[in-house]
Amino acid sequence: MASAARPTTHPVLMPGHRAPAAGFEAPFEMLATCHDRVERMLALQKKLQQHLLDKGCDAPARQAARDVMRYFDLAAPLRHQDEELHVFPPLLAGPDAARTGAALDTGPPADGNGLG
Numbered sequence: 001m002a003s004a005a006r007p008t009t010h011p012v013l014m015p016g017h018r019a020p021a022a023g024f025e026a027p028f029e030m031l032a033t034c035h036d037r038v039e040r041m042l043a044l045q046k047k048l049q050q051h052l053l054d055k056g057c058d059a060p061a062r063q064a065a066r067d068v069m070r071y072f073d074l075a076a077p078l079r080h081q082d083e084e085l086h087v088f089p090p091l092l093a094g095p096d097a098a099r100t101g102a103a104l105d106t107g108p109p110a111d112g113n114g115l116g
Contacts, residue, residue, distance in 0.1 A: 027086040034079050041071045 048064045055061070091100045 027082075027090065031079075031083065031087055034075075034082070037071065038076065038079075041068055041076075044068055 044064055045068050048061060048068065051061050051064070088104065091097070092104075094100065
C-alpha cells in the first residue's frame, strides 16, 4: 500500500511583512512576532501621518492606510485570543504556576494596553 504524501507546509506571510509567522508550536515566539508586527504597523502609521502632511492623500497613502486598518481590524484582535489559548496554559501548567498565576492576577489590565 502506498503511503500518503505528507502535506508540505510553507511559512505564513502576512501582507506587508517579510518574516514568516511563528506558529502555535512556539507560542512565545508567536507572541514576540505579533508584538514586532504591532510595532511595524505603528511605525507605518507614523510614516503615513508625515506622508499625509507632506504629499496629501495619494495612492500610496491610501494603500498604507488600508494596510494599517486591515492589520488592526483583523490580525491584532486575535492576539489576545492566541495568548489565552497558547501562551497562558503552558505557563500555568509549569513549575512556577503559582507565581505565574499570581502575576497574571496582578499584572497589566485585561486589554493588555497598560493604560489602566
